[in-house]
Amino acid sequence: MVNPALSPSQSTWFPLTRWFFVTLAQKSQGMFWTIGTAVNYSRTLIPCLLKGRVSFKHLFGQTAFIGVDALGIALVMTTFAGMVIALQISKEMVKQGAGNYVGALVAMATLRELAPIMTAVAVISMVGSAYAAELSTMQITKQIDAMRTLHVSPLRYLVLPRLLAGIVALPLMTVITTISGILGGMVVSNLLADIHPGVYLDSVWQQVEYKDVFSTLTKSVVFGYLIVVLSATIGLNTKGGAKEVGTATTQAVVWSFLAIAVFDYILTYLFYGSM
Amino acid sequence: MSSYLPVQHAPKTLIHVKDLHKSFNGNHVLRGISLDVHEKEVMCIIGISGCGKSTLLRCISGLETSDAGEIHLEDDNFTMVFQYSALFDSLSVYENVGFSLLEEPDESTGTTRRFQNLPEAEVRRIVEEKLRLVGLDGIEDKFPNELSGGMQKRVSFARAIVSDPKIILYDEPTAGLDPIASTVIEDYILKLRDELEAASVVVTHQHSTIHRAADRICLLHEGRVQWIGTPQELERTDNPYARQFANASLEGPLTD
Ligand SMILES: Nc1ncnc2c1ncn2[C@@H]1O[C@H](COP(=O)(O)OP(=O)(O)O)[C@@H](O)[C@H]1O
Ligand SMILES: [Mg+2]
Numbered sequence: 001m002v003n004p005a006l007s008p009s010q011s012t013w014f015p016l017t018r019w020f021f022v023t024l025a026q027k028s029q030g031m032f033w034t035i036g037t038a039v040n041y042s043r044t045l046i047p048c049l050l051k052g053r054v055s056f057k058h059l060f061g062q063t064a065f066i067g068v069d070a071l072g073i074a075l076v077m078t079t080f081a082g083m084v085i086a087l088q089i090s091k092e093m094v095k096q097g098a099g100n101y102v103g104a105l106v107a108m109a110t111l112r113e114l115a116p117i118m119t120a121v122a123v124i125s126m127v128g129s130a131y132a133a134e135l136s137t138m139q140i141t142k143q144i145d146a147m148r149t150l151h152v153s154p155l156r157y158l159v160l161p162r163l164l165a166g167i168v169a170l171p172l173m174t175v176i177t178t179i180s181g182i183l184g185g186m187v188v189s190n191l192l193a194d195i196h197p198g199v200y201l202d203s204v205w206q207q208v209e210y211k212d213v214f215s216t217l218t219k220s221v222v223f224g225y226l227i228v229v230l231s232a233t234i235g236l237n238t239k240g241g242a243k244e245v246g247t248a249t250t251q252a253v254v255w256s257f258l259a260i261a262v263f264d265y266i267l268t269y270l271f272y273g274s275m
Numbered sequence: 276m277s278s279y280l281p282v283q284h285a286p287k288t289l290i291h292v293k294d295l296h297k298s299f300n301g302n303h304v305l306r307g308i309s310l311d312v313h314e315k316e317v318m319c320i321i322g323i324s325g326c327g328k329s330t331l332l333r334c335i336s337g338l339e340t341s342d343a344g345e346i347h348l349e350d351d352n353f354t355m356v357f358q359y360s361a362l363f364d365s366l367s368v369y370e371n372v373g374f375s376l377l378e379e380p381d382e383s384t385g386t387t388r389r390f391q392n393l394p395e396a397e398v399r400r401i402v403e404e405k406l407r408l409v410g411l412d413g414i415e416d417k418f419p420n421e422l423s424g425g426m427q428k429r430v431s432f433a434r435a436i437v438s439d440p441k442i443i444l445y446d447e448p449t450a451g452l453d454p455i456a457s458t459v460i461e462d463y464i465l466k467l468r469d470e471l472e473a474a475s476v477v478v479t480h481q482h483s484t485i486h487r488a489a490d491r492i493c494l495l496h497e498g499r500v501q502w503i504g505t506p507q508e509l510e511r512t513d514n515p516y517a518r519q520f521a522n523a524s525l526e527g528p529l530t531d
Pocket of ligand 1: 331
């Protein structure tokens with residue numbers, strides 16, 4: 001006889017299955033709610049941006065904050081990424097007689113993908129998380145409510161200047177990280193495969209088109225927008241206490257990563273997919 | 276004796292709440308509240324902790340949307356004083372108190388400001404005047420975390436009244452203050468009532484506040500208004516809820 005208490009009967013599996021689906025339902029409900037709220041906020045934020053109804057008082061400070069916090073990390077990440085690409089391909093390409101095209105390949109990878117993505121990753125971890133922590137703390141200590149009862153819009157006062165800073169800072173940073181990623185690749189290909197920097201840069205120059213630059217700048221503006229709006233949406237709608245501030249911060253980081261992965265695909269498809 | 280004066284003309288109702296319902300995830304907190312507050316009147320809301328007093332204020336101020344019922348404010352120059360100060364901790368005391376004068380108003384709420392586009396010097400003068408009124412001097416350049424809890428509370432009071440509001444909602448304005456600071460706040464609530472002819476709703480637990488400042492008292496229990504009356508009537512009423520609250524006794528309908 002098998003002890004019935006030890007066998008995984010329906011009564012133990014059922015609650016587990018149920019728990020799984022209930023959790024899934026709750027998580028996706030939260031996700032749709034957050035997306036809906038972010039879209040709703042955008043309906044206020046985008047017209048303000050387009051009409052220039054932003055206080056430029058804080059723009060310099062906020063942009064500098066993003067730059068100082070995240071540029072160093074973004075530079076290191078993109079430079080190493082460019083170096084790794086060069087490391088992966090230089091020797092092989094020289095062997096195949098295509099050494100003249102190493103610069104073109106590194107430039108394409110860095111400019112189109114690595115630089116905007118690495119820069120966004122750095123901004124998410126340094127700045128998006130800080131925004132989410134700050135706004136969620138203001139929310140749970142009722143500072144956001146107090147602002148509303150003083151008839152000042154938290155979206156206009158708190159989110160808009162950060163949003164403007166985000167969509168200004170990310171493209172600027174991406175330009176810098178692209179250059180440093182390509183230069184990183186140049187150094188590595190010269191040291192390891194003896195490719196002359198002049199040949200490398202020539203190949204970079206031949207490859208890069210205006211379209212690539214334009215698509216990358218568009219991507220980084222969209223990434224900046226997504227990071228700030230998602231972090232702000234999650235921060236402003238935090239309920240609870242200190243523990244929820246932590247959760248909100250993590251959530252802002254994870255969601256921004258996911259949003260960037262998805263939008264990177266969508267934008268790449270729009271720019272290059274139809275070719 | 277309270278300073279309640281009977282009014283000859285019918286007083287104008289500034290806050291009108293009718294059959295208000297509010298629940299949070301099935302927790303039915305407000306179950307049909309009806310309440311009118313007139314100009315030149317201080318209405319104290321009392322009730323045991325967790326009975327929904329803050330929720331009622333938040334519904335009136337529009338911070339929570341109600342599930343059913345009516346809320347009508349006769350004047351859009353309203354403001355709220357929060358239970359835990361809620362000062363902006365990255366701004367100085369001056370920027371906190373002057374916040375609604377310095378920052379652009381949210382046009383989407385259709386709020387008209389009494390003061391707008393004031394020169395910096397004028398804002399500074401108003402801020403200093405309001406701070407002096409609550410007994411604070413020369414702390415304009417300090418930050419909230421450099422102040423004691425009682426001082427923070429008084430700064431938040433000054434911030435709320437900076438634009439001379441007609442409707443003022445106070446969530447436990449005197450909780451955690453020493454008796455002298457409490458008296459200052461209570462007197463100021465009365466002063467605003469008389470000078471601005473403001474309608475005030477004061478959530479409080481404190482007997483001193485009820486007896487010094489209240490024109491009428493409203494007792495909430497289980498999401499309903501159980502009793503409304505003047506402080507004098509509170510002493511004489513035989514309503515069991517009001518009796519138990521007035522006597523602070525452990526036996527009675529509030530604790531059942
Ligand atoms: N945002 C909220 N979400 C869920 N429940 C809430 C929320 N706000 C208040 N409540 C609940 O409503 C009830 C009344 O709360 P509150 O109005 O703060 O009481 P009081 O101010 O009278 O002490 C409490 O049971 C509280 O748990
Ligand atoms: Mg309360």
